[in-house]
Amino acid sequence: MTEKDIHHLLSKLPQLKQEIQKVIVGQEEVLDEVLITMMAGGHGLLEGVPGLAKTLLVRTLSNAMDLGFRRIQFTPDLMPTDILGTEVLEEDHATGKRFFKFNEGPIFSNIVLADEINRTPPKTQAALLEAMQEHEVTYAGKTYFLPKPFFLLATQNPIEQAGTYPLPEAQLDRFLLYIKIKYPTEQEELNILSSTTGTRQAQVQPILSGEEVMLLRQLVRExxxxxxxxxxxxxxxxxxxxxxxxxxxxxxxxxxxxxxxxxxxxxxxxxxxxxxxxxxxxxxxxxxxxxxxxxxxxxxxxxxxxxxxxxxxxxxxxxxxxxxxxxxxxx
Structure with a gap:
């Protein structure tokens, strides 16, 4: 990359923040930490009480980037195959032969939101370990690579403990950052009330492409x-x-x-x-x-x-x- 290319790429970061801030009011520190997680090539765990726009933040981030996005709602009955995918038996109509075909699960996306990750049992939580560390999925002895860039953001609620399964230490260690979302300030909350109870709909434009995200990650290491x-x-x-x-x-x-x-x-x-x-x-x-x-x-x-x-x-x-x-x- 030339010096001009580097400056052009870096100039897109303030633009990216501006697009996200069309929807997300305040939370400057949280937004910076989410972007840092993305730039460093890791995954983030967002913790905050209900109503602090954790899910909205991730969804808005995906809208501001020209990347694939999938949301997985973690529930007590969620199974590993609901995340990773599964093999189905299909038939070749030309030859009549049957074969197994792997149908990719929602983990096969650039940005994945694991919503309320602590509401699913450890067996299902562990399905994310290989994907988060190696950026690949192994099923029935075969390895399938995840798209690049791959970036997982998980959310959890710190106050409801009934029916939840705390993440084990090995799972927590896979998260680059543990991001805590606090209540907004009085002025920020007033702005939220004003901007979300009317008819105006903010239009978020994509700023970064997948290729540019990969270049940013390389630039970080330099x-x-x-x-x-x-x-x-x-x-x-x-x-x-x-x-x-x-x-x-x-x-x-x-x-x-x-x-x-x-x-x-x-x-x-x-x-x-x-x-x-x-x-x-x-x-x-x-x-x-x-x-x-x-x-x-x-x-x-x-x-x-x-x-x-x-x-x-x-x-x-x-x-x-x-x-x-x-x-x-x-x-």
Whole structure:
């Protein structure tokens, strides 16, 4: 790519945000984190109470991109074949021979919305593991590749626990970011009431193509990060592990720490955040900002922490206060 091509591609990111904001009011941080997840080539888990436009955000994102979109409503009776697809027996009318044909499920799309993912049992949740990690599906001994780009966004409701199945740690670790959606501000809520109760319908235009998304993902990996910041990320992730951390707070309140995938996620998302802001080098602030959505689902607190209402975000606070930056970065 030439320098002109790169600038033209990056100029589409503000346009993409503007198209989405025709429908989604406020939630700037959430929107940035969703775009960072897409740019970094990962998947996102969105958590928020009902009515905060989680599903609408994903649907609007798909409208603003020239990509295939499928929505899967996760329910207690959903089966793995309802997601992946199944083989059906067909007959060749010319020869009379019968054969099995694989009918692709809704997972075979560019953008997939796994709505209320924690309402389906672990057996069905696990059907996503291979698709999320390897971007492929294996059925009856055959491997089928998912379209490129592939990007899964899952939603879950944090307040209704009856009839839900919490995602196991192996499943959570497949999500690049754990994105928490908060209530809108007073002014944002007033704007929502004004814009959604009239006759005006916002028209969202597609801005990015699939090829451009793949170019963006390659460009993210070319963003530079210093050796000092790489070391900072490594220290940060290793300090989450209670058996080897130098931080007493982690030893006291954490049951399990983050694995190497967390460090990879933190570096890639920090690079994507830099690129989203028009920069080609990662800063300390990029890493500190992305540490929360990267680590909050990879750090498991113990019973003592739960009793004292200490969340993984509080653990990240302690980590950022105690892990010292290299002198070369302190400028």
């Amino acid at each position: 963003v530079s990060i210093s050796d000092e910041l790489l070391g900072f990320v490594n220290q940060l992730v290793r300090a989450t592990r209670p058996d080897s951390t130098p931080i007493d707070f982690v030893k006291q309140y954490c049951r399990w720490g983050a694995g190497p995938r967390a460090g990879q996620a933190l570096i890639l998302t920090s690079k994507a955040k830099a690129l989203l802001n028009g920069r080609f080098a990662v800063t300390v602030d990029d890493i500190k900002t992305m540490a929360y959505p990267v680590l909050r689902h990879r750090v498991l607190v113990n019973f003592a922490a739960e009793a004292e209402h200490i969340t993984p975000d509080k653990v990240v606070d302690e980590l950022l206060q105690n892990i010292k930056l290299p002198k070369a970065v302190l400028v």
